[in-house]
Amino acid sequence: MRKGEQLPWIVSDELWARIEPLLPRAERRYRHPGRKRLDDRKALCGILFVLYTAIPWEFLPQELGFGSGMTCWRRLRDWHQAGVWDRLHQTLLAELQAGEQLxxxxxxxxxxxxxxxxxxxxxxxxxxxxxxxxxxxxxxxxxxxxxxxxxxxxxxxxxxxxxxxxxxxxxxxxxxVGKVGKVGKPxxxxxxxxxxxxxxxxxxxxxxxxxxxxxxxxxxxxxxxxxxxxxxxxxxxxxxxxxxxxxxxxxxxIRDDIHEAFLILALAIICWRRLAR
The missing domain is CATH 3.30.420 (Nucleotidyltransferase; domain 5)
Structure with missing residues (x-):
């Protein structure tokens, strides 16, 4: 990696601004709240670290600050079930369309x-x-x-x-968006x-x-x-x-939904790279 280049699993502010509004809000219990929930952005970095490196979930290094592999696995599962990755992909496709790149x-x-x-x-x-x-x-x-x-x-x-x-x-x-400010037909x-x-x-x-x-x-x-x-x-x-x-x-x-979650997330990252050129 070139000097000064950001690690690919670190979520940039620009990408996070598109992902954060799509994430389901997790309510913390008022009584007996338990351990504080891991920050969503850090969990996403952990998911991307596994996607880029193929490291087993249980071997996710704790010193990275991304939480445990099991926590990241659950976030990947839950966000996939909530349709986060599909909506992120569609959001980026819309931006590419607006930039006349499709x-x-x-x-x-x-x-x-x-x-x-x-x-x-x-x-x-x-x-x-x-x-x-x-x-x-x-x-x-x-x-x-x-x-x-x-x-x-x-x-x-x-x-x-x-x-x-x-x-x-x-x-x-x-x-x-046309000249009169109206959005064209999807x-x-x-x-x-x-x-x-x-x-x-x-x-x-x-x-x-x-x-x-x-x-x-x-x-x-x-x-x-x-x-x-x-x-x-x-x-x-x-x-x-x-x-x-x-x-x-x-x-x-083994679970096909987890592999599909990785697939759709990877599609979104590819679209993001094209958009960020």
Missing amino acids: DWSKAVIDSSHVRAPQGGPTTGPSPVDRAKTGSKHHVITDGNGIPLAVSLTGGNRNDVLRLMPLLEAVPPVRGK RRRPAALYADRAYDHDCHRRSVREKHVTPVIARRGTAHGSGLGVHRWVVEQTIALLHWFRRLRIRWE
């Missing part, structure tokens, strides 16, 4: 396998890893590679089965959807068209280098950024 002319979809040595829900024998237990991260991005939605499935699930659910999972992004559908041969099914092409989106999906049997890679590389880059978070390279969580 490219709705196309969206790109792809998936990636990760091992899941602990097993758990939404896992299965991976066809690309000698049938070892694994999961899949399905990602859809805009034309600039900004992640719009993510989905978690078992490693043996066919990619095409997540095509429509992932397209429908794109949240409505608040419109831009948008959630790209003009076109690009995908590789794994999504080559005519019935799904029809489903995409019914959403008023043009499917641009490679045909099976066609030669590689057909030109779609010019458009599809952005989602591959985003998946690489997603797996730059070490906790997402291997699925260590």
Whole structure:
């Protein structure tokens, strides 16, 4: 890390200003209040430390001042159940839209396998890893590679089965403010959807068209280098950024909701980096 550069798990004032209003308010008991609750910002730093380093929860260093690993785990669980990470992601997408950084002319979809040595829900024998237990991260991005939605499935699930659910999972992004001060209509559908041969099914092409989106999906049997890679590389880059978070390279969580919480939080961090450029 360069001298003077902030550690990635330290929450900046700018990011905290966007997260704090989304957190559910925790009321402390008047009688028998017990131990004072750990500051939310410190707990979030602990969560990010685990996301970036993949350290086991129980080994979270106490000298960092982020509380215990179990406390951070509970906050991650509770905030995910309260929809904090989804709302944070949507908030950042709206800011990117206001800054004209979202490219709705196309969206790109792809998936990636990760091992899941602990097993758990939404896992299965991976066809690309000698049938070892694994999961899949399905990602859809805009034309600039900004992640719009993510989905978690078992490693043996066919990619095409997540095509429509992932397209429908794109949240409505608040419109831009016009010259007269009015906010434009929210948008959630790209003009076109690009995908590789794994999504080559005519019935799904029809489903995409019914959403008023043009499917641009490679045909099976066609030669590689057909030109779609010019458009599809952005989602591959985003998946690489997603797996730059070490906790997402291997699925260590047995509970799928905890892994999904990490996934959505990572999407939000990627959007925040794009916004803070």
